[in-house]
Amino acid sequence: MTENIAVHHHDPDQEAYTKNVFGFWVYLMTDCVLFGVLFATYAVLHNNTFGGPSGKDIFDPLFVLKETLILLTSSFTCGLAMIAAYRSEKKKVIGWFCVTFLLGLSFVVLEVTEFAGLVREGNGPQRSAFLSSYFTLVATHGMHISMGLLWMAVFMAQVFRKGITLVTARRLTCLSMFWHFLDVVWIFIFTLVYLMGVY
Amino acid sequence: MGVAGILFLFYGDIAVLNPKGMIAHQESDLIITSTLLMLIVVIPVFVMSFIFAWKYRASNKKAKYDPDWDKSVVAESIWWGVPCIIILVLSILAWKSTHTLDPYKPIDVTTKPLKIQVVALQWKWLFIYPEQNIATVNFFQFPEKTPVDFEITADAPMNSFWIPQLSGQIFAMPGMKTKLHVIADGVGNYRGSSANISGTGFAGMTFVAKSSTQADFDEWVESVKQSPKALNLDEYKQLAAPSTNNPVASYVLASEDLHNWIIMKYMMPMKE
C-alpha cells in the first residue's frame, strides 16, 4: 500500500511544529555546551584571585536569593502563559508574558547593579582570573535573559496582531523552553558559584 | 614509499633515530617498534588494494563476480580482532613507556645530577646553574654520563624545550615550572631549539648543548665564573627584552633565586 505522505494528509504548519520544537531542543543542547565551557573555566580559575577578592568576599547570598526568587517566579508565570496559549486565550497569554517580562527585566537590573557595584569597588573583571570567569559566566546568562526579553517583546507584538495560531504557538513554545532552560542554568550558577563560593 | 626509502638511506643525520642519550634511545626504540607493529596491518592493506584492484577490474572477465556478497563473520572477526590485538599490545607498550619515560621522573643512576634551570625568553634561551652560580645564553655544557635535571619556565609566550638527540621536548610556560631529565652517553654537541611558536623571532631560538668529560666541564665552569658580566636583576631585565640572533653569552649569577622570581612574578602581584 503506497501512500503519498508528502502533502496529502499533513498540514505543513503541523509538521513544522514538531520539527521546529525538536530543532530548538538541539539548539538548547548546544547552548548547554556553551555554558558548560564557561562553568569549566570558572571551575579551573575560581581560586586564581591574584591577591584580589574571592567569592566569599564579594557574594551576597541574600541578594542572590532575591534574584533567584524573581527568576523562578518568572518561570512560573511563563508556564501560566503557555497554558493559556494552548487554550488559545490570547489576552491571558499577553498578560502573563508581560508579567514574565517585568520579572525578567528586574532580574537583569539587579544583576547589573551588582556588577556596577563591584566595578566601582575596583573588583571588575579585569582584576583577576577569578573575577573574569565570574563576570563572564553570570553575564552570559544575563545576556541570554536579555535576548529572551527582546524575543518576548517581539512575540507579544505578533500574538497581539495575529492571535494564537499554530505558528505563533510554536514560537511561544520555543520561547518558553528557552526561558525554562535559562532558569535551570541559573540554578547551577546559584549553587556552584554563589552557594559553594560563600559556604 | 621507494622515494622515502632512498632518502632514508642517504640521511644518516636523522636526530631522533640517532640518539645520544638514554632517554632518546628508549624513545627511538619505541618509535621503531610501534611502526613495525603497525606495518602488520598497513602492509596487508597496501597489498590487498593492489591485488584486488588488479584482479577484479571490470575488464578481467575471469574473476568471480559476487555482487550481493556483503557479509562474512569470519572476515569481520579478523579485521576487528587483529587490530584489537595490535592496539592492545601498543597500549601496554604505551602504558609502560609513558611511565618509564615520564619527563618528571629522575634518571635512575647513582651519579649526582646536575641541576640546570632553563628560561625561554624572546627569542633566546637562558640557562642558570644554581649550584655553580653561573648562567649562559644559547649554550650550556654538562658532563657526560651524568643526569641533568632541568627545571623549565618562560618569561615569554609558550615555548617548547627540545634537544632531539637527548630526549623528547616539554613546554616552557610563563608562571609555570616543567621538568625534564636527560643523560648523555658520551661527549658531543647537540642541537636544541624551541618547538613552539613564540613570536617573530622564534625560528632563531636554537642553542647548543655540549656534553664533555667531567674534567672539561669543571674547567668550563671555572672559565665562566671569570665572566665580566654579572646576571643581576637589572641585567636580567635587559636580557629579557625582545631580541634575535643573540650570540652565546656567559654570566656570573648575581641574584638569589632568579628562576623562582621569574616564575613567581606571574603568579602573584610583585612589588618590583
Add this chain to the structure above:
Amino acid sequence: MFGNLTFNALKHDTLQNAAGYSMIFGGLLIAALITYHKKWIYLWKEWITSLDPKRIGVMYIVVALVMLIKGVSDAILMRAQQSIAISDAASFLTSDHYQQIFTAHGTTMIFFVGMAVVFGMMNLVIPLQIGARDVAYPFLNSVGFWLFAAAGVLLLVSLVVGNFNATGWLGYPPLSGIEYNPGEGVDYWIWILQIAGVGSLISGINFIVTILRMRCPGMTLMKMPLFTWCALGTLVLIIFAFPILTATLALLSLDRYLGMHFFTASFGGNAMMYVNLIWAWGHPEVYILVLPAFGIFSEVVATFSEKRLFGYASMVWAIIAITILSFIVWLHHFFTMGAEPNVNVFFGIMTMLIAIPTGVKIFNWLFTMYRGRIHFTTPMLWFLGFIATFSIGGMTGVLMSIPPADFQIHNSLFLVAHFHSVIIGGVLFGFFAGYAYWFPKIVGFKLNERLGRYAFWCWLVGFLLAFLPLYILGLMGATRRLDHYDASTGWQPLFIIAAVGVVLVTCGIGFQILQLIVSIKERKQNMDTTGDPWNGRTLEWSTTSPPPFYNFAIIPEVRDHDPFWTMKQEKKSQVAKPHYEPIHMPKSSPIGFFVGLFSLFFGFAITWQMMEISIVCVIGVIVSLVIRISENETDYYVPVLEVEAIEKS
C-alpha cells in the same frame, strides 16, 4: 568612529600588495563579466536569495574551490621560502609575513575549504539521498551559508587591509593575547572563526533535524546510505564541538578587548585552559572534516565495484565508535604540556582505539572491491589514492598517540606531514571523488575523465613528493613554522624536493581548472540524459540530472538500503499516471544574504575597534531576523499542473 583604522593599514610590502591587488583585480574582472552578460538579476533571484539546498551546496563548493586556490598559493609561498631560507638574510619573506602566511593557510584550508566541502556535499546530497524535498530549515540554511561566506570575505579583506594573525591557525595565548599581539591580526582571525563557527553550528542543527526527521517512509536509520550515516556522525560532532569554539574564542576576545584574564600569563590566567578548550573543539573538528569523506568513499566504492557495500552494520558501528571516541582524545594534541603519565597514557590509548573502527572501514571497502567488477573512473582513482596516503597518515597518527614517541615528534614537520596525509588523503581526495561522482547529478553533464586522471596523478605524486620528505625532516629535528634555518642542519635538499611536490600539486589544480572549462565546453557530448550515469544504487540517482527544484514529485518509499538498485533490479513499472499533489516549497529570501552582509561589516568593524559601527551592524542582524519572523507568506504551493509539466520534460 573609525577605531584603529588608518590609511597605514593599506601599506604592505611588494608581495602582499601583489597578492592583494591581484585578488581585487580578479574580483573586479568577475564583476565586469557578470555585468557584461547582464546576469546580476539572475544571480540575485536564482542564487543569492535561493533557499534551495542544491543551489546553496553549489555556492559552498564554489567558495571552497576559490579558497583552495588561495590556500595552495599560501603553500607555494611557504615551500618557496623554506627551500631557500638557510639564513635570515636569504629569505624573501620577513618572519612576520611568513607567520601570517602559514596561519592564513591553516585557517583557509580548515574553515573555508574543509568545512565548505562538508556543508556543500551535505546540501547537495543528503536531501536527495533520504528522499526529502528540502532540509528542515531552508531559511536557516541560507543564513548559515551567508555567515560562512561573510567570514570568507573577511579573510580576503584581511589580505588587503592591515595584517592577519601570525600566531598559528589555533592562536595559542599568551602569544595571541593583547600583551604580545595587540594589533588587528588576531582580532581578524577571532571574528572570522566566530562568524564562520556560528554559521556551521546553525547548519549543523539544520541537517541533524533533517536526517532525523525528514527521511522518506521506510528509510529507517539502518537503511540510510552510508554517506548520510557519516554525515550524521559529523553533525553530532558539530553540535557538541562548535559551541566550545564559540565560547573559547569569546573568552580570548574578552581578554583582548576588555582586559580580562582568562588566558593571560599573570593575574591568575591559565593559558593551558585555552589549549585544552581549543582542542576539545579541534579534535572533533578534524573528524568532522574526514567523516563525510569516508561516506563519499563508501558510495563510490560500492557503485564502481558494482557490488553492495561490504558489512553495512559494521560500517555504521564504526562511524558511531569514531564519533564517540573523537570526544575523548583531545589531550593528544599536547602530550608535551607536562601532564601526569596516567593522564597522558589514558588519552593515548583512547586515541589508538580510533584506529580500530577506521581500519575496519578500510577493510570493508577493500572487501567491497573483492569479487566486484571495478571501473577505474576518476572517483575510484581518488579512492585508491586515499588508501595509499591515508594509511600512512593513520599509521603515523597511532605512532604519535604513544606519549613518549610524541615527545620527540610533537610540533615537528613529522606532525605536519601526518595531518596533511590524513587531511589531503582523506578529506580532499574524498571531496575530489565526490565532486566527480555527483557533478553530473547536480549540473547535468559529466566531467572530462582524461583530465581528471591527469589531475589525480599530479596530486598523488605531488603529495608524496611534498610530504614524505617532511616526515624525515621532522625526525631530523625540524620544527614546524620555521621561517629560516641553518644550512648546517642539512635540511635544505629535502625542502627543495617538497617544493617540487607543491609545483606538481599546482599542476594538478591546473588540470582541474582545465577539466571544468573543457567539460563545460563539451557538455553537449556528455549530457546525463538518464539521471543515472554511473549505474548508481541510492535514491539521488532516481531523479533527473539536474533534479527538479523540489527533488521528488512523489516522495519515494524504500524497503532496503541501496533502494534505487533494488528498484532497478525489480524493474518497477511506472504507474500509468502518477498522482501528483501540490508541492509545498519555501519562497526565496534575501534576509540570509543581509544577515551575512551585516555580519561581514560587524566583523570588520569590531576588528578595528569601530564600536559604534559594530553595534549598528548587530542591530542590523537582529532587525533582519525580526523582519523575517514577522513575514506572513514565506512558503507557497507548486500547482499540480506545473509539477506535471516539469515531470514530463
